[in-house]
Structures are given as structure tokens and as C-alpha cells.
Amino acid sequence: MYLFTEIGSNVKNMKQLEYLVLAKQTKKVINELRQGVIKPYTEVIDVCWGDPHRAGIKPLSFVRQVLAACLYPQLLESDKLLVDVRQRAKRLLEACDGGSVGSYSPTTGIPEISQKVSEFIKKRDGGVPSYPENIYISPGSQWSLANILNVLVNPEASLRTGVLTPVPCHITTITSLMGMGAVVIPYYLNEEQGWTLQVEELQRALESVKGVCNPVALYVINPGNPSGLVQSRKSIQEVIQFVSEKRLFLLADEVYQDCVFGETAEFVSYKKVLAELGPPLSDTVELASFHSASKGFMGECGLRAGYVELVNVDPTVMQYIENLFSTFSGAPTLGQIALEVMTNPPQPGDPSYPLYKKEMQQIRTTLVQNVKRVYEVLNSLPGFSCQPVEGGAFAFPTIHLPPKAIQRAKEAGMEPDTFYCLRLVEEAGLLISPGCEFGQKEATYHIRFCIMTPQDTMVEILKRLSNFHTKFVKEFS
Amino acid sequence: MYLFTEIGSNVKNMKQLEYLVLAKQTKKVINELRQGVIKPYTEVIDVCWGDPHRAGIKPLSFVRQVLAACLYPQLLESDKLLVDVRQRAKRLLEACDGGSVGSYSPTTGIPEISQKVSEFIKKRDGGVPSYPENIYISPGSQWSLANILNVLVNPEASLRTGVLTPVPCHITTITSLMGMGAVVIPYYLNEEQGWTLQVEELQRALESVKGVCNPVALYVINPGNPSGLVQSRKSIQEVIQFVSEKRLFLLADEVYQDCVFGETAEFVSYKKVLAELGPPLSDTVELASFHSASKGFMGECGLRAGYVELVNVDPTVMQYIENLFSTFSGAPTLGQIALEVMTNPPQPGDPSYPLYKKEMQQIRTTLVQNVKRVYEVLNSLPGFSCQPVEGGAFAFPTIHLPPKAIQRAKEAGMEPDTFYCLRLVEEAGLLISPGCEFGQKEATYHIRFCIMTPQDTMVEILKRLSNFHTKFVKEFS
Structure with missing residues (x-):
């Protein structure tokens, strides 16, 4: 059932x-x-x-120290906080309007933080370029996803919009899809083979809805939730080739990218693999990749911030998406700051590094x-x-x-x-x-x-x- | 135009x-x-x-101290923070799952904070009862409003849903209404008479859309944004009588309730006036009142939290509304904490009171x-x-x-x-x-x-x- x-x-x-x-x-x-x-x-x-x-699980000290100092800048004068904590907090406060985390931030995120996020992505992907103007910060990855779906799904079309969605899949995405009047097209992950994603199954799922709905996107979750699978590069390549052939928008939920435990498993981003595949794929496949401050080892779920990076998306569509992200005030400033620290943690040599590493x-x-x-x-x-x-x-x-x-x-x-x-x-x-x-x-x-x-x-x-x-x-x- | x-x-x-x-x-x-x-x-x-x-404008010290201590509980051990700050932070942390502001909170808000908000409302309204189960905390008042509108507006009805909306009115509400496919029914505030709201104008506006749309709600903003008017008790009484006669849902944006500057002006809540009017009005008029941690003297816009209190709303509708508030994760925990402090500030005798008052x-x-x-x-x-x-x-x-x-x-x-x-x-x-x-x-x-x-x-x-x-x-x- x-x-x-x-x-x-x-x-x-x-x-x-x-x-x-x-x-x-x-x-x-x-x-x-x-x-x-x-x-x-x-x-x-x-x-x-x-x-x-x-x-x-205890929060990371560096994250909390920076956040506390941003909230209560009197702490910047105390020598109880290490110098890199104080420097970071000062820099981040300068990026907030009026120097306060209590000010509204731009609805798509604080520009300095989008910049840091794009630098993180570029580094993560071995130099594949990332541009801050393609990054939208929001109160969470599901919020970002809902905005993208809002643009992809046409609730008034005679043939309803369909989105290929894994089984099993966490419920928030399903709820979003349903709420927008989209048809969830289930594709089954192969449990016996460690919950792998198989292109033949995508093919089957797509064929099963011919004439029933209009499939516009494929949603993938890597590392898997709840499956626990970390996709191989080869599997990602196959998926990209599939969406390119079928002209589907690729929605990649990559919020658990830092959480990889398998000895041989390694997280490779969809964006990186897309770039490796070269043109025409790397110039044409439309991709949205989601990440969140709630996930990973930081686990700051209560602060509410995530981002989406868009790749190869048509400029007109980008404008619609930007309008949607602008409809409500954006992510809380403190969540955005957590996102900055997550993507830009202490480095070897920094005073906070030893404790952070430990x-x-x-x-x-x-x-x-x-x-x-x-x-x-x-x-x-x-x-x-x-x-x-x-x-x-x-x-x-x-x-x-x-x-x-x-x-x-x-x-x-x-x-x-x-x-x-x-x-x-x-x-x-x-x-x-x-x-x-x-x-x-x-x-x-x-x-x-x-x-x-x-x-x-x-x-x-x-x-x-x-x-x-x-x-x-x-x-x- | x-x-x-x-x-x-x-x-x-x-x-x-x-x-x-x-x-x-x-x-x-x-x-x-x-x-x-x-x-x-x-x-x-x-x-x-x-x-x-x-x-x-500088943030309030008590608010920021409590927030910083919640984020970085090591501060609770320091005697630099006054004892009521530390006590407050400890109590609030106990209300967070796992004792961390980094945990998800219930989607409709942390119960202990809804409780404090209801106590604040009861006190504000001279004893009119307020129940925490009627209070929904969200990332902001506009977010709450959008959820309520989502239930009131039927985008598929042959006759479109209409909402009486003041002119002038801040743009976020208009955008929400438009986004949901509702018809904005403008009623004009009387500038010459200090932007007063006149029932004859409501009447005119309603009649002007007969057969054009199906009016279901009246949206009022008191104190006014951008009008700057503070409504008199008499004006509020007239509005309540009007919505009762016309069977309209009353949406009261009261986010600036603390910001009253006129020498003779006084904020009286719609809920209080409704209670004063007694049955049958006080038992039947459906009311949603919005407030926010962004507004008032606290002005913590960047923290993203507000609440709505619902009065006389049908239990079936309440269930729909609860489902909507549960669709995404709720307000950031730190915003909720700011809301708690806003509604429950230091009192005379508390160590933090003198600075807070100043x-x-x-x-x-x-x-x-x-x-x-x-x-x-x-x-x-x-x-x-x-x-x-x-x-x-x-x-x-x-x-x-x-x-x-x-x-x-x-x-x-x-x-x-x-x-x-x-x-x-x-x-x-x-x-x-x-x-x-x-x-x-x-x-x-x-x-x-x-x-x-x-x-x-x-x-x-x-x-x-x-x-x-x-x-x-x-x-x-």
C-alpha cells in the first residue's frame, strides 16, 4: 500500500x-x-x-560562539572568546544592515553570505565555478524546493504536472508536491541492492504515466533519506543522461552531503558530475541543488536556514523564482550566519581549529x-x-x-x-x-x-x- | 491610479x-x-x-542577553549576566527539545511560549480569556496571514473569493492575496479625517463587488500601516458589527500595538472590544489577530517570529489551519524566544528592569x-x-x-x-x-x-x- x-x-x-x-x-x-x-x-x-x-548531540562551539557574539556584541570585548570568533562575528555584523542581526536581510540572503556559500561550493567541486547570484538562501531546503516547484508545477494545465519521486522519500517533499497539485510519479529504489537508483526503473516510472500527467522534473535525494544510500559517480552520470534525454529538471536534495559513513562511499555532487560530463550536458541540464544548516554535523535545525544553487536555469524562469523568494522575508539572519560558518569553518592554523576539529x-x-x-x-x-x-x-x-x-x-x-x-x-x-x-x-x-x-x-x-x-x-x- | x-x-x-x-x-x-x-x-x-x-535604533539589552545565553549556555555560568537573564534563559532552554535552540520546535510553536503569549494577551485585554491552543507561532505575521488566507480563499470557485482591504495598505498583504487568486476589494481610508476607517465606505466597497466576487473577509490594520491611525474603540465596535452583519471573517493586523504616540490615542485590541460587546457577537465573530517580534520597540525583524490568535473559529477550519502551519517547520527557535521576551518583559523588582525601562x-x-x-x-x-x-x-x-x-x-x-x-x-x-x-x-x-x-x-x-x-x-x- x-x-x-x-x-x-x-x-x-x-x-x-x-x-x-x-x-x-x-x-x-x-x-x-x-x-x-x-x-x-x-x-x-x-x-x-x-x-x-x-x-x-552537542552543538559545535565555534558556531554558537560566533552566533552569541553577533547577537550580543558586548561579547566582542571579552577575551573569553578566541580572536577568530570575534573577527568572524565582526565581519558578519558588518554584513547586516545597521550592524544588527535584528534587521531584515535581503529576501534572497545576505550577499556576503551567498558569496561565501559559492566559494564553498566551488572548493567542494574541485573548482567548478559557482556564482552567488545563482544561490538563494531561504528558511530551509524544503522552503527552497517549494519555491522551485511553484514555478515548475502548473496547477491549471489540463494534463497535471508530474514529478518523479523516489520511494522511499521523506514526507515533506511529498506534502509540497501534493499541496501544489502535482502528481507524484513514484520510482522505486532497489532495496535488495542497497537502495540503489536504477535508470530502468526511472524509465518504467516515466512510461507508466504516459498520457496521465506531464512529467517535468526528477527529484533525487543523495545521500538518501530515508534510504541511507550514497550514490556512486556512475549512478549520478546515468541519472544526468536520463534527465537530459527526457528533458527533465533535476532537483537534487543534497542536504546530507557531509554525512557519509560508508568506508568506500564518497559524496560527489550532481553539479560536479554534470561539469565533468562536459558540453552539451553541462550547458543544458537544469539543476537545483539543496543544502541546509539543519543537516550535517552542525544540526542547527532550530535556526532555519538553507540554500539552493541553480544551474543552467533559463533567465526568465530565474526571474520568477527570484520573485517567489522575494514574496516573504527571507531566512532568519542567525540561520544565515550558521550557514556561513557551516560552509566556511575554522581552518588549520586558526585559534578555534583544534576544538572544532576535535x-x-x-x-x-x-x-x-x-x-x-x-x-x-x-x-x-x-x-x-x-x-x-x-x-x-x-x-x-x-x-x-x-x-x-x-x-x-x-x-x-x-x-x-x-x-x-x-x-x-x-x-x-x-x-x-x-x-x-x-x-x-x-x-x-x-x-x-x-x-x-x-x-x-x-x-x-x-x-x-x-x-x-x-x-x-x-x-x- | x-x-x-x-x-x-x-x-x-x-x-x-x-x-x-x-x-x-x-x-x-x-x-x-x-x-x-x-x-x-x-x-x-x-x-x-x-x-x-x-x-x-539599538536592540533591547535584556532580549539580546537572554538570546545569547540560550545560544551559548556557557554564558549562564558567568556572573556578567544578571540573575533574571540567566533564569529566563535556563527556563527557555528547558522548553527546547534536547535543551538546545538547535532542535526543531513543534511546527505551531514551543508550547511554553504559546502559554506565555496567551498570558500576555489576557493581561493586555483586562482579563479576557486567551487559550494557547488558539495561538499559532510562525516565522512572521505575514506568514500567519498567508496560512489563514489559504483556508479562506477558494481559487477554484466560479465566483472568486474577495477580501476587503484598506487603501493604503502595505504591499505584502496585497501580494499574498494576489498570489492566492483572491480579489482585493479596496476600501478607502479617509485621509482628510486622519485616515479614519468609515463603515459607509466598507458598505460601498462591498456593494461595488456584488456579483463580481464572493467577499469572505475584512482585513484591518491597527495601528495603521502606512496610515499611522490608531483606531478608536467606537470605530472598532462599528467594524465588528459590520463584519457580523455581513458574515465576514475579521483579519486584524495589530503588529504595531505597542507603537502608539498620539497623546490621546490608545491601542485597544479587536479581541477586547469583541468581548466587551458581549453575546451574540462575542461568541460568533471569527477573528484572527496578528502580532510579531519584528515590530514594537524590540524590532527584531531579522529573527523571524510572529503569532496569530484565532477567536471563534470553527473547529474544522482550525484543523485545516493547523495542518497548514504544520506543513513546513515552524518559526526559528530564537525568534520564538524573542517573542516570549516581548510578551513577558522584565517587571519592576527584577534585576534587569531598570535598564530595560530606561x-x-x-x-x-x-x-x-x-x-x-x-x-x-x-x-x-x-x-x-x-x-x-x-x-x-x-x-x-x-x-x-x-x-x-x-x-x-x-x-x-x-x-x-x-x-x-x-x-x-x-x-x-x-x-x-x-x-x-x-x-x-x-x-x-x-x-x-x-x-x-x-x-x-x-x-x-x-x-x-x-x-x-x-x-x-x-x-x-
């Missing part, structure tokens, strides 16, 4: 999403705990979202260990099967549910994996998401949870999950 | 707004200054927006002086006529343009007041907005500028404006 088809085509008709059911149940559980009800756990662990701070390494070690632990524990658990998590923030294992549990869920009018997750939060105090929120093949079931947690939290998560699962299977077998 | 009718009915068709023309010109002027071109001024003063920090009084004195100065200077200038600015952040005087100037503007294909503002930024380095952006009666011309500046800046603004105007009139007479 595929949830997408159940959501109405308009936000106004949007069904209560699965997570609202779960959120309600979780609220009940938390209230009971507060009222002193005795349960096998004392607090609920919530790993539904890619939100490292919520799970206990904190980054600690997070990396934690996540690499978590991913290893998840893989080992889940694959040793009967009824579980988990592909390696090469990148991103999530594990998305298959769970094999006993037929009686599936039957019981259906009687209760809910998806079997939602039923599983509801029981999990109730009985084990662990809040995770059911696979049906992300899309999955008929009669397969999954769960998604964030792997960005301290190591002891991950040990506890896996313990709760294992114990619960064993009991659950016993109950329904 | 009325600009609204020139903007397409869809964001995609949106015309280049007047301010984009001005912004381009300003950029050119600033670049020339940087390149050493000698002009009669050394920098451009930009008072287009209600953005006090940009103009040089800073607030300084800002108030400055603004009262500015408003007085604007009124006196402009009304003594031939060709200018300015109503008293009782509240809000703007002056919106009439300018009488010489026929030759109007002719020249028309030849250049632009609105006469845009022509005036273009010349003003070029020749005097003063960036303000033309009245045509806000709507004005045929053959009348206005300018809008922000009065929230330091006193010496206001002296300079009025000097530049007076000198330019005298020269301009001479040139075209």
Missing part, C-alpha cells in the same frame, strides 16, 4: 498524516509518565526526525559507531533486515510482521507499521516513524529512525527495539 | 514591483559612492521598511519626538500635507506634484511618485517608498517612510527631503 495516493491532491484535503496519530499517542504516554504512571521506561526517546540536538571528530566517531551497531544488531534480529547506512541521518530497515499483527492492524483501520510504531512507543517508550510515511512496496514494512544520537542513546534505542520486537512477534505468532 | 489592478492575479505573473525599480537605482547609487563618485551625501539613508535596527523610555522619547518633528516639518513645507502619526512605524504624507513632473513621469512610463522617489535617492541619498505601492486615490500621490530612527537621523532625513522637494518643485514649475 502506498500512502501518497491516500493524501488528497490539495493541502486543504490533506489527511491526518500517520505521524499525527503517533504524536498524539506519544503525548499521552509522556503525560502518563509525568503523572507518575509506572512504565518499563522513565522517558520517551524520540528519533523520528533528523534532529541531532534533540537526541543529545568536536567534529567526536561526532563522526559516534555516528560511524552508531551505524555499525545498527547494522549488526538489526541484522542479527529475526524478522529484521537492514541495508548498510552509507550516509544521511537515518536507518530504514525492513520489518517482517507476523500475519496476525497485520490482520490486527487492518481491523484497527491502520497501516501495519503504524500499528507497530504505536505499540513501540506505548510499550518501550521509543518513538520512530513507520515506513508507510515514506512509501514502500506493497506488503513490505519498514521503520525509520535517526542515527544521529550519542552512542549510549543508540545502545538504549537498539535495546528497547530488540526487546519490544521479540515480544511483539511472540504475541502475534 | 491603483497599482493593485496592475499586478497579475497570480504570483507567476507578478509585475516587477515599484520597489524593485527603486532598489536597483539605490544599488547603483551605493556602488557609485563606493567607487568614490562625489555626491551631495556620503551614504544612502534607507527608511523604506519598518526596520528600526537598520536605521540605528531603554524603552529612550526609544519612546525618540519616536514621540520624531513623529512631532515629521508633522511640523512636512506640514510647513509647500506641497506637503501630513496627517498626525498616532501610531505604527510610518509617516504617509501627501505630496502635491507639479503637473510637469507628472507629465515627465508618464513619459518615462512610471508612476509619478515612483519618479519622485527615484530622483530623491539619486539626488539626496534618501530611499523611501512611493505611495503607489500601497494604493492611493486617483491623482493623489504619497510617500512612505519609517519614523523609527535615532533623532539625528530623522533630522537629516527631513533636511534631505525638504531640500530635495524645494529643488524638485522648482525644476518642474
